[in-house]
Amino acid sequence: MSQQSSTPTYELLYWPTIPGRGEYIRLILEATQTPYTDIGNASSTGGKEVMAALSSDKTHDEHGNPPAFAPPMLRIKNAGPNGAPLLIYQTPSILSYLGGKLGVAGDGSDAEKHWVLSHALTALDLSNEAHDTHHPVAVMQYYEDQKEEALKKSKDFRESRITKFFGFFERVLKGNEEKGKGKYLVGDKLSYADTTLWQVVDGLKFAFPKELAARETDFPLLMGTFYPALKDMDSIKAYLGSDRRLQYSNGLFRHYPELDRQ
Amino acid sequence: MSQQSSTPTYELLYWPTIPGRGEYIRLILEATQTPYTDIGNASSTGGKEVMAALSSDKTHDEHGNPPAFAPPMLRIKNAGPNGAPLLIYQTPSILSYLGGKLGVAGDGSDAEKHWVLSHALTALDLSNEAHDTHHPVAVMQYYEDQKEEALKKSKDFRESRITKFFGFFERVLKGNEEKGKGKYLVGDKLSYADTTLWQVVDGLKFAFPKELAARETDFPLLMGTFYPALKDMDSIKAYLGSDRRLQYSNGLFRHYPELDRQ
Missing domain, CATH: 3.40.30.10 (Glutaredoxin)
Structure with a gap:
């Protein structure tokens, strides 16, 4: 576009x-x-x-x-x-x-508008915690200088935090299943909470591929319905296949094999 | 109330x-x-x-x-x-x-509404980083079990992060000084960005009293005008003197002398 x-x-x-x-x-x-x-x-x-x-x-x-x-x-x-x-x-x-x-903040009601914002903020909290796994101590210093702390932080992140957040979003999708069909967090259409959560899940799949693969079936709506459905939307699919979609590297989501499930 | x-x-x-x-x-x-x-x-x-x-x-x-x-x-x-x-x-x-x-999100314009939200989010980011100084590795474990990491994180927080955030808000107050008189971040009246930033500064004064005292004069608008002006507002003053205002303890802002400036 x-x-x-x-x-x-x-x-x-x-x-x-x-x-x-x-x-x-x-x-x-x-x-x-x-x-x-x-x-x-x-x-x-x-x-x-x-x-x-x-x-x-x-x-x-x-x-x-x-x-x-x-x-x-x-x-x-x-x-x-x-x-x-x-x-x-x-x-x-x-x-x-x-x-x-x-028009991607719910149906125009105060309720859906603020549920969308709340869920997006929660997905972004998970994104921030993912960042902190490789920079637990000092944001402006190198990963290599805080690797010991990163190993501890990543263990906690994988074992406690991913499951807590994913379990929460699984429940949100379940609670909205009648309207959202597992594809939308709020109501019956796409919101920015959906695209934001999708990007966090996608980033985590890059950063922690073994962990995410092992957890795949624990969150059937999130991983089995929501994630693939959004990826398959015409506009998103076209974008993901374009050169406007930049590759992950050493940014917010990073793949250090030693921080992943062993 | x-x-x-x-x-x-x-x-x-x-x-x-x-x-x-x-x-x-x-x-x-x-x-x-x-x-x-x-x-x-x-x-x-x-x-x-x-x-x-x-x-x-x-x-x-x-x-x-x-x-x-x-x-x-x-x-x-x-x-x-x-x-x-x-x-x-x-x-x-x-x-x-x-x-x-x-009516505390600016003058009703899109501009002020989103500046207020953006500044409040930035103050809350600082609040989150303050929390992470005592829980850098695992949010559900004790401080005592991550004290070594907390010492490192707090040093970085005090030396790099407080100054970066405070310097930013000092510039925001300066840029809005004609309207806000140093008392308001956006426009000419109180917004929730102001009360949020005030609470973060107040929490940091509790958690890192030596560090904040040493930095007091580096941020004249923030520490010399904004902080005392809000504290002295009739409604806030009455609240702070009431038993509805709860005391800091072992929550978001914690005072561990070893994490403060030595």
């Missing part, structure tokens, strides 16, 4: 070449076939543009937007005060913005 | 006796003088009621609400489908719900 329209409304600002937390934003845009520009990957100067938008030493940008703590950021044409570009940051805040605009 | 109305619209469901993440919800309710019941602390059976609402082995509650992953939860009278009680969970989702209903 991203390169077809010359001036899309939405610009994603995220580090180039890695899926990272930017992927949660890309996925809901792609699932809804919404045109956007992935600034970091759109040109060779994209990374610099992301750095500039982050304005990490400024008190605001030239349009009056406050500074952003970290990418991802979303810039939306004409949506700010006086028609200026609006810049927002924080994955859940961007998702909640897009959810409302793109 | 909480005990004056016999049937308030809002019920907070959180573990009894500790401030924890429930405090982010209490503070915005108290700041806006909104009647609520703090179920966990309202009676001797409150803790059981919180456990029951969490329904950690169910697929939904009797009103059709999905399960909650963890407290805090907010139950809102008549706000669910068909007038049933609505149950939502996740601190940022509850704050965003209350923000809209209580």
Whole structure:
């Protein structure tokens, strides 16, 4: 989608070449076939543009937007005060913005809107814990310098945390099965909670392939219905097969065989 | 506020006796003088009621609400489908719900609404990192069993993370100084981003008193204007002096002298 329209409304600002937390934003845009520009990957100067938008030493940008703590950021044409570009940051805040605009935050009721946000936040908590398995002590230092702690953290993550979160989402899918058919967490249609949870499961399959394979049948709705159904949606399938879908590497989800089930 | 109305619209469901993440919800309710019941602390059976609402082995509650992953939860009278009680969970989702209903999510524009949410999420990220200083490896195990890792994590947290987050919020306050006078992060009035950031700073003052004292003058707006101004608001001041304000202990913010600046 991203390169077809010359001036899309939405610009994603995220580090180039890695899926990272930017992927949660890309996925809901792609699932809804919404045109956007992935600034970091759109040109060779994209990374610099992301750095500039982050304005990490400024008190605001030239349009009056406050500074952003970290990418991802979303810039939306004409949506700010006086028609200026609006810049927002924080994955859940961007998702909640897009959810409302793109009709992927439930049925419009307060209830579904906040259930979608709550479930997305819970999936993102699991994503953060997955990150901390390889950086348990110091986010700015190398994995190799905190490997002993990473081994302990990963053991706990695999044995306690994945099962707790997956068990929770299995129950949510079960509770919504009549409407959602195991494919949707809330109501009878796709929401950004679904794309977000899907990406976390997919990232964990990359990072902990043995652990996830061993747990596959413990969560029949999540792993047997939800995960493949979303992957098979026309828009998502086309996206996953395109070069806009970036490969996992040394980002949020990392595959260190020693941290996986042995 | 909480005990004056016999049937308030809002019920907070959180573990009894500790401030924890429930405090982010209490503070915005108290700041806006909104009647609520703090179920966990309202009676001797409150803790059981919180456990029951969490329904950690169910697929939904009797009103059709999905399960909650963890407290805090907010139950809102008549706000669910068909007038049933609505149950939502996740601190940022509850704050965003209350923000809209209580008029403490900016000026009603998309811009301020999402800046408030983004800043609140960033303050809560710092809150989570503060928790992880005493539980860097395994959330369900004792501090004493991960003390070596906690010492490393706390050093990084004090030296890199507090300064990064505080420096960020100092810039946000500076960028909004014309409207916010250093007292508000967004616009010219109180939002739930303010009460949330305030609680994180207050919790850090309890957990790392030496570190915070040493950094006091590095962040003049945050520590010199914002923090005391909010503490001195009539509604907050009354709350902080009441027995509804629970004491810090062994919860989210913990004071272990060995983890503080030496």
